[in-house]
Structure formats: structure tokens, C-alpha cells
Amino acid sequence: MLERLTQFHGKRGWLIFGVLSLAVTVLIPVLNGLPKSFPLSVPDSMIPLMGKFLCFGMAAIAMDLIWGYTGILSLGHSLFFALGGYAMGMYLMRSIAGEGVYRSNLPDFMVFLDWKVLPWYWHGFQSFWFAMAMVVVVPGLLAFVFGWFAFRSRIKGVYLSIVTQALTYAAMLLFFQNATGFGGNNGLTDFKRLLGYSLQAHATKRALYIATAIALVATYLIARFVVTSKLGRVLRAVRDAELKTRFCGYESTRYKTFVWTLSAVLCALAGALYVPQVGIINPSEMQPSNSIELAIWAAVGGRGTLIGPLIGALFLNGAKSFLTAAFPSAWLYVLGGIFVLVTLFLPRGILGLGAFRRLRRAAASPAEATLSPVVGSAPAPSEAAVPAVAVTAAAGGEVPAP
């Protein structure tokens, strides 16, 4: 058991992990509780914003499982995110039945549309636990069925990306319809209480932030467990040489479906935590740009590292919040510019930078080089390939093939 834990991280890694986890789950809420005059105090307005970022961080880790480790670029993860959000939104709407603008037992938008009875698929959502089950079950089931058929048909690479994008787009159009029964264009909003606590109260916001931080830490640990298991090694094998993996006797379809479904469920949980903190869920959450942004977070941070996409999500969203306030028109150029720069100069993302520096240091002092001397005598397959693999080796061998 202990040995398994050391596979997660080395001693230093666990230390960093512990410090960061405590900082995000305990320190920030404590700082927020300090009086406003205190220099390090975190203002109340920051708490929901940071909670939102942490939700994006969860989604980015989920994305890394499927893209960084398994090599499947999904452009459908905003769908799973939104489905989780909608399930949470439905609970928030139903739990305040009778307190809406129209004092009706139905959600306001249904009264507005002159609906008399609750659609069948809204039943049960007045219960928090039922709604939480649906947060997992609906996106999980959709991902499982979609993944099973897509992977069984050996749909790969850019084709799979397009199919996932199309699925998300179709779902968006469906949710835009009033007749679908999820509030159409406006989505679900005007939430009041979660489990009886007012969403307007700051204490609730802080509790939601803490819940999100804990969920993020848990997501990271689950993902870490998966990628350091033998299954994780099979996933990377599928990414690098799927046919060979099949000849080794691993049914790659099942492995891909498993990680796809897991990734979708983690993403949906992030969506469910996101909705009460931003106060609205509508179909624009499923628009293509959202899925693409999710991929950009992972690429900028560094795929196949778990921590990289998390950093990417926090960094880019922080920059987005700041820049869209300071220079509203500049943000898209900045995002595009960052993406181009990372693609050209940092194929391993921000985390690849550290690995590269380590390699330079190793090259400067050959005695410290970690690579086996035999490697040096080996005939280089090609000039370009060797440095790329060498960087990988220095990074711990968990970076996807170029």
C-alpha cells in the first residue's frame, strides 16, 4: 500500500501536493475570513471567482486523462460539463418550487411557456441526492454509450474530435429549443437555495468554494491513481502504439471507453459545482469555443502531466478575468497568441519548460546526466527525434508523443 503511494509522488512531490492542497482548501478560506483591513485578506468577491477557476481546473484534469494520457482529443467535454451543470440546475430550480416569480409549483420558465404539468424527466430532481446521482449517471451513460460505439468502430484522431464536436453542437441546438424543457435560450437561473442555505449568503459561497477545492484535490488523486496504475501504462501504450497494445492482448476499446467515461463523469462533477457558484446554466456552455478552450488549457499547461492542465486552466482563466476587465477587446488576441507561441515553442506546455531546463543542466554537467551511457553510443534514429524523447525522459516519461 505504502509502495503504491510512493508511485503517486516522491517525498518532495507529496510535500508540494500537501502544501498546495492545504493552501487551496484551508488557507484561502481562512484568509477570506480575516478582517478586510488585513493586508493578505482575500476579498469576498474573489471567492466565487476562484471557485469557478477550480471547477475549470477539474475539467482540465479530466481532459488530460483522455487527451494527454490516452491521446484522444475530445471536443465534447463541454457537453459533459454542461450536463452535470444542468442536473444541478434542475435541483436548484425544483427545490424552490412555489417561490418563483409566479408562485407556481413549476419552474418559472415553464409557467411562462404556459406548461401545466412537469415533464417526466424533471421528476425526482427536488431531491438533492437524486440530482447528484443524475450528475454522474446521465453524462456517464452518454459517454459510455457514445464511447463504446465510437471506439468499437475504431474512430480515431481528428475524426473522433469532429464527431464529439458535432455531438456537442447537436446537444446545444437541442437545449436552445424551448420545447426541450430546459429553459431554452435562457437556461436555468434565479437559483435561491442549496440544501436550504441561501446562495446569496457569503458563508454559502465560501462553503461551495471549499467543496470545490476538496473535489479538485480528490479529482487529482483519482486521476493520479489511474495514471500511475498499470492501467495508466496501458493507456499510454494505447496512445503511442494502439495496434501493438492489442497484440499484447489488451482490448483497447474497453480501456478507451473506461477512461472516456471516467473523464466525462469528472467533468460533469466540475459542471455541477460550477453552476451554483455562477448562478446560471444555459446552452452557451456547450458552444464549440468552450470545448476548444478546455483543450487549450491542457495544451498550454502541458499534456500528460495532470498538474500542467490544472496550471493552464488557472493561469489562462486568471489572465482572462484580468484582461477582459482591463482590455476587453484584447483577450482573444492574447489567447490566440499564447496558443500559437506554446504550439511553436513549448510543445510540452508550461511544465515542459521545467523539464527542458533540467535537461540543459544535465547537458551542461555530463556527470549528472540521468540518461544511460549506452544511449549515447546508440545510433540516433533521427536528429529531430532524439532531443524530443530526451526531454520526455527528463520529464519522467509521461509526455505524449509529438
Next chain:
Amino acid sequence: MTAIPRDTEPDATAVPAPSDESVPTKPSVSVTSPEPPPQPHASADPGPIGLWVEELTVSFDGFKALDHVTLILNKGELRCIIGPNGAGKTTLMDCITGKTKPDEGHVFMESRALDLTELSEVQVAELGVCRKFQRPTVFPQHTVYENCELALKVKGGRGVFRTLFARLDKADRARIDEVLETIGLADLRSTPAGLLAHGHKQWLEIGMLLAMDPKVLLIDEPVAGMTQPEMERTAELVQKLAGERTVVVVEHDMEFVRSIARKVTVLHEGRILAEGPMAEIQRDPRVIEVYLGT
């Protein structure tokens, strides 16, 4: 026909005359279909069957890549298949491993109950038929050790949830160490496989096959691009593999084939041109013609 090729005795008459419109293996067509044919055990030759390829035919858009090919290998036999480019060697491998579905014919292992051509690659691999590709395919980002770990035959099977919680026990570790020792890569165990030299990659791949503990090994061009000493080492390795396992080696390099072969099958344009011991094959005028041109 079925009895002839498995004779270990040199038998030149086993080679059917080409340029005849009748397909070499035609006589057995009536025998093979639906009823089981007379068991080869009935013939004088002892030993159970390791691999039985029967009347395999594959065509791609009308071009016959394999044309009624029949091969019978004893258990533990080491067989070399040679032939010029386009002779159908790789297609034959593809059919045996379930990658390509043949138009006609069957592939059996020890019993006739199971036709490998009806199974997927994964199912074939589970039965213990392993294949080494022409180009060395290892997992480049995994270490040498991890490559062997992934290939290692494990008791619980290779299901998703078993793999998620899989741990290497003492016996597993010992087995991997043994494999690394055999292929001579024990010192490179924590090197990413992508950084290995070409010859080392080939050995690693053979090691991975060993770790899978196969019954039948198919090896495609193991010495392509190897130096002389590497080639000698590979010949040693391959010979070590045979005995317990049935081994099929496809190779161009005559030097290598001569050094390992006990029995050679020559494929040409999808048909079996000749079969027998290496010395005899080399004297066969038709083989010489195919290899040296007219």
C-alpha cells in the same frame, strides 16, 4: 497433401509442380471442408500439431495475396518462411493473428475446435499467438521494464478493472528479470524504449513476446538492419525460443535463415513453392529462379 509438409524428413516430392493450372493444394480441398480431414496424427510422424494453416486464400481486389496456402507445424518446431517481396508472407502473418480475415481457409492451433480466423486480434493473442512486427514496435515512452510488464502474462487476465488494481507479485518480478536477462537488456531496464538502439529494440520486442509466454510465436524479419554480432545473438535467441514454443520466422536474410533453420518454406506469389531443409531448398532450381530472376 496434409501429411506431406509436416514430414521432418527431407522430401522433395512435397513440392507441388508450379505452372500447372491446378492449385498446388487442390487435392485436399474436398477433404478439408466441412468434415474434419483424416487426423495428421494418423501418419507415421510423431508429436502434436503446433500450428495448422489450411487452404488459406486472401485476395485484395482480385489480386490473390495468398492462394490456398497450407502449412503444418509440429509443436516446438522452428520454421522459416522465405520469399521475395509480395510473396504473401506478411499477409499470412496477418491472417494467423486475426488482423486480416481470409476469404477461405482456416487456422488452427492444437485442436481443430477453434478457428483463429474467426477471432479478433485480442482473442488470438489471449490464446497465446504472439507476433513480432517487421519494424520494431515497442512502447517508446515506457521504460524497458514497463514494456516487459505490459507484455507479461498475468493470472488475472487483462480486463480493465483488474489492470487498474494490478500489482506485480514476486513471481511476476522474477519472470520479468528472467526475460531481461535472456535478452541481455537487464542494465537498460529503466531506459525509455524509444532511446534504445535498433538492435536492442528488436530484442526488447522478442523479450516482450517471451513475457507473454506464447504457444506460437510469429517473428517478422528479426534481423533487418542488424550488425553481424547482433544477428548472431538474435539467432541464439530465436533458437532458444523454439522447443517449447512453435516459432515461425519470416526473414529475407539467407545467412540468418541458414544459421537457424531446420525447415524452410518458400512462398512465391501467394503459393507455396517449396518446402524442406535449407540445403535442399537452396539447390531447388525453381527457388533459385524466383530469387535470382530468369
